[in-house]
Amino acid sequence: MPEVDPVVQQVVARHGGDPSHLLQILIEVQEVFGYLPAPSLTAVARELAVPRSRVEGVAGFYSFLYPAPIGRYRILFSDNITDQMLGSRALLEALCRKLWVEPGKPSEDGLVSIDTTSCTGLCDQGPAVLVNGRAITRLDYRRVNEIAELVRKAVPLDRWPAAFFQIEDNVRRRDALLGPTFQPGSALAAALKLGPAGWLEQMRLSGLRGRGGAGFTTHVKWKSCRDAAGPDKVVVCNADEGEPGTFKDRVLLASHAERVFEGMALAAYATGARTGLVYLRGEYRFLLEPLRALLDRMRGDGLLGRSILGEKGFDFDIDIHLGAGAYVCGEETALLESLEGKRGTPRIRPPFPVTRGYLGRPTVVNNVETLAKTTLISLGGGAAFAATGTAQSTGTKLLSISGDCALPGIYEYPFGVTIERVLEDCGAGDAQLVQVGGASGVTIAGYEFQRRIAFEDVPTAGAFMVFDSGRDPFDIARNFVHFFAHESCGFCTPCRVGTALLKGYMDKLALGRGAKVDLADIEWVDRLLRNASHCGLGSSAANPVVDTLIKFRPSYERRLKSLEFEPAFDLDAALADARRITGRDDPAAHLDGGRGR
Amino acid sequence: MDKPKLRVATTSLAGCFGCHMSLLDIDEHLFELVGRVAFDRSPLTDIKHCGPCDIGLIEGGVCNSENVHVLREFRRNCKTLVAVGACAITGGLPAQRNHLDLGACLQQVYRFRDDIEDAAVPDDPELPLLLDKVYPVHEVVRIDYFIPGCPPSGEAIWKFLGDLIAGRTPRLGHALLRFD
Numbered sequence: 001m002p003e004v005d006p007v008v009q010q011v012v013a014r015h016g017g018d019p020s021h022l023l024q025i026l027i028e029v030q031e032v033f034g035y036l037p038a039p040s041l042t043a044v045a046r047e048l049a050v051p052r053s054r055v056e057g058v059a060g061f062y063s064f065l066y067p068a069p070i071g072r073y074r075i076l077f078s079d080n081i082t083d084q085m086l087g088s089r090a091l092l093e094a095l096c097r098k099l100w101v102e103p104g105k106p107s108e109d110g111l112v113s114i115d116t117t118s119c120t121g122l123c124d125q126g127p128a129v130l131v132n133g134r135a136i137t138r139l140d141y142r143r144v145n146e147i148a149e150l151v152r153k154a155v156p157l158d159r160w161p162a163a164f165f166q167i168e169d170n171v172r173r174r175d176a177l178l179g180p181t182f183q184p185g186s187a188l189a190a191a192l193k194l195g196p197a198g199w200l201e202q203m204r205l206s207g208l209r210g211r212g213g214a215g216f217t218t219h220v221k222w223k224s225c226r227d228a229a230g231p232d233k234v235v236v237c238n239a240d241e242g243e244p245g246t247f248k249d250r251v252l253l254a255s256h257a258e259r260v261f262e263g264m265a266l267a268a269y270a271t272g273a274r275t276g277l278v279y280l281r282g283e284y285r286f287l288l289e290p291l292r293a294l295l296d297r298m299r300g301d302g303l304l305g306r307s308i309l310g311e312k313g314f315d316f317d318i319d320i321h322l323g324a325g326a327y328v329c330g331e332e333t334a335l336l337e338s339l340e341g342k343r344g345t346p347r348i349r350p351p352f353p354v355t356r357g358y359l360g361r362p363t364v365v366n367n368v369e370t371l372a373k374t375t376l377i378s379l380g381g382g383a384a385f386a387a388t389g390t391a392q393s394t395g396t397k398l399l400s401i402s403g404d405c406a407l408p409g410i411y412e413y414p415f416g417v418t419i420e421r422v423l424e425d426c427g428a429g430d431a432q433l434v435q436v437g438g439a440s441g442v443t444i445a446g447y448e449f450q451r452r453i454a455f456e457d458v459p460t461a462g463a464f465m466v467f468d469s470g471r472d473p474f475d476i477a478r479n480f481v482h483f484f485a486h487e488s489c490g491f492c493t494p495c496r497v498g499t500a501l502l503k504g505y506m507d508k509l510a511l512g513r514g515a516k517v518d519l520a521d522i523e524w525v526d527r528l529l530r531n532a533s534h535c536g537l538g539s540s541a542a543n544p545v546v547d548t549l550i551k552f553r554p555s556y557e558r559r560l561k562s563l564e565f566e567p568a569f570d571l572d573a574a575l576a577d578a579r580r581i582t583g584r585d586d587p588a589a590h591l592d593g594g595r596g597r
Numbered sequence: 598m599d600k601p602k603l604r605v606a607t608t609s610l611a612g613c614f615g616c617h618m619s620l621l622d623i624d625e626h627l628f629e630l631v632g633r634v635a636f637d638r639s640p641l642t643d644i645k646h647c648g649p650c651d652i653g654l655i656e657g658g659v660c661n662s663e664n665v666h667v668l669r670e671f672r673r674n675c676k677t678l679v680a681v682g683a684c685a686i687t688g689g690l691p692a693q694r695n696h697l698d699l700g701a702c703l704q705q706v707y708r709f710r711d712d713i714e715d716a717a718v719p720d721d722p723e724l725p726l727l728l729d730k731v732y733p734v735h736e737v738v739r740i741d742y743f744i745p746g747c748p749p750s751g752e753a754i755w756k757f758l759g760d761l762i763a764g765r766t767p768r769l770g771h772a773l774l775r776f777d
């Protein structure tokens with residue numbers, strides 16, 4: 001292992017000794033050592049002149065940072081419900097058996113560790129794993145065997161078969177955005193002709209709303225940022241895409257990144273921003289080099305940097321920051337904290353990012369797809385953009401479709417498309433329910449399939465997971481509850497405790513120990529989460545349970561052991577140790593009529 | 598006309614009686630209390646088994662089989678069951694043993710001490726067996742209300758009982774809520 005100090009010094013120097021790059025520094029130090037040895041944290045603190053506790057706080061926050069030794073091969077199985085439906089759990093067990101390790105514990109020789117991770121955004125080609133941060137798709141037993149061999153022989157990752165790392169776009173339906181070929185620079189040139197005010201007016205006419213979930217009107221956000229006091233404005237592209245079942249931003253960044261970056265420049269032109277930042281989720285680490293190369297090309301073509309397309313005073317450049325496995329960092333204020341190198345704890349709003357965002361500067365945060373869409377508005381005009389879709393949801397929407405269907409992948413539809421139509425197109429003949437919008441979204445039952453994808457009806461950031469009649473709605477909700485309990489940032493009590501309680505209840509029901517009163521308690525915790533949480537993670541954590549309890553209640557009731565109260569554990573078994581120690585087996589040594597063998 | 602008195606039962610499971618002391622700590626309100634309630638099973642009455650009651654107050658967590666039986670007897674008989682104090686709500690101090698191995702614990706206490714002869718872990722059927730862990734009461738039976746604190750202040754207990762007796766949903770204001 002290389003010496004700690006020189007490595008740390010080099011990495012810190014690469015980041016100009018800037019403490020706001022702490023997270024990026026830790027990620028890069030870890031790439032050298034495989035984990036973050038204690039002396040490296042000390043060295044980082046010293047070099048950045050920040051308290052060690054702050055460094056430790058950041059290192060402890062992110063799932064992909066490891067302050068304790070971990071396997072030289074870190075294998076993380078994507079644990080989204082769609083991966084599980086494709087058999088990921090059995091494959092995980094098989095790999096553990098082959099490599100003689102237990103999930104979550106590094107092997108004694110430190111060679112390998114195997115664990116699960118939240119959705120990796122490869123639902124259309126799962127089951128997926130990350131090996132030292134690199135995604136491997138379409139896992140099956142054969143691949144598991146091959147991986148076990150490669151690990152045992154300690155073959156470096158670079159020499160693993162390239163086919164493992166093949167990631168498909170799987171675009172199945174193209175419309176306004178994915179259809180036409182894009183001439184780099186054309187959207188910027190069109191906007192420059194209009195001038196900043198004229199361009200913003202086209203944005204207003206377009207009615208474009210954010211594609212990241214909340215659906216806020218984009219031109220209002222841009223205008224507020226433009227009008228905010230402060231010369232150093234910032235445009236942030238939210239490429240965290242952590243919502244389970246969503247992967248459209250991955251495809252946009254893999255094959256349409258010119259549009260995304262040009263969209264950022266269009267936002268900069270409208271607001272006067274000079275700094276652009278992309279927050280790329282750690283799971284998409286494999287996109288980093290190609291994206292950096294593209295940024296270089298754009299600089300060469302005069303689409304980024306000083307005097308863009310020869311326009312004096314239009315200076316704008318883009319840097320990319322990596323995330324490190326924290327769903328909450330998709331929330332825009334947590335994202336800003338993370339961009340500033342801190343723990344991803346959501347901020348108190350107001351002030352909103354448009355007035356006080358990145359490093360206190362007025363900041364526009366937009367989703368990848370939102371930014372890509374702005375190139376269409378610039379090229380075709382706002383009115384033309386607003387001509388498709390519905391009254392309150394203009395333009396098209398990318399859906400990430402996965403689960404029980406013949407053709408999973410990316411589908412672009414004008415807003416207003418019915419769920420029925422989508423199901424037909426993706427070859428889902430036997431759908432029982434659809435989870436639209438991911439874990440925090442809406443559960444749609446069969447009787448609602450004529451509903452429409454639009455902010456007015458069923459809003460979505462893009463996830464569309466299909467479940468056929470063989471699936472149990474309770475299992476689906478339980479998977480999502482585990483996801484939220486894992487991803488809760490722990491900052492506020494209602495969510496930290498509420499998601500853990502919810503998980504406890506769902507596990508109790510899953511064990512067949514549920515009682516009717518548990519359902520009432522679940523509903524009570526749901527209300528608490530919804531009303532008292534600090535950010536959207538907590539307030540939407542109960543959605544899948546609330547929806548399935550309303551629409552698929554028998555799936556819960558089937559699991560009840562009694563209509564009264566039932567403990568979550570076996571009381572007689574809890575006496576077993578004492579029976580063994582005392583050698584007793586008399587009737588008083590048992591509870592609930594349990595008998596020794 | 599005198600209102601019929603409410604029946605109240607209390608017990609200490611794996612607790613230190615501190616919560617009961619706190620109940621006695623309501624000073625002159627005690628007179629008011631006995632004017633409005635009659636005590637059923639309780640350390641204060643020495644009644645051995647609980648009859649039908651309106652309110653049951655539980656101090657302490659569940660550490661052995663006897664605690665389970667007592668707690669269930671209370672649940673069967675009390676319309677409203679209240680967990681009083683940190684031990685009842687979380688297991689409290691006794692739950693410190695939860696991260697130790699039960700066997701090692703018992704060996705340490707009954708075998709490896711210098712001052713006892715014929716040292717052995719007692720196996721008398723008269724003795725209740727220990728559970729593997731100390732459990733909060735709500736993990737064993739349904740609990741209706743919780744009064745946090747170690748112990749909750751006499752004032753808090755009095756406010757809570759006053760509300761219950763008067764038929765109001767009990768509410769402890771900020772000042773009465775404490776967790777130590």
Ligand SMILES: Cc1cc2nc3c(=O)[nH]c(=O)nc-3n(C[C@H](O)[C@H](O)[C@H](O)COP(=O)(O)O)c2cc1C
Pocket residue numbers: 209210211212213214215216238239240241242243327328329330331332333365366367368370371535536537
């Ligand atoms: C817990 C949580 C996670 C989020 N994750 C994402 C995400 O991964 N990508 C995203 O674009 N927006 C995400 N959002 C929404 C952002 O906070 C924000 O609304 C969005 O980035 C704004 O961009 P838009 O207006 O273009 O949609 C998330 C919100 C919450 C509460």
Ligand code: SF4
Pocket residue numbers: 328345346487488489490491492493495496533534535536537538539
């Ligand atoms: S709601 Fe959850 S994720 Fe959001 S701040 Fe609170 S603990 Fe963190």
Ligand code: SF4
Pocket residue numbers: 611612613614615616656657681682683684685689690746747748749
């Ligand atoms: S909560 Fe405190 S006072 Fe009450 S029984 Fe437990 S230790 Fe004693």
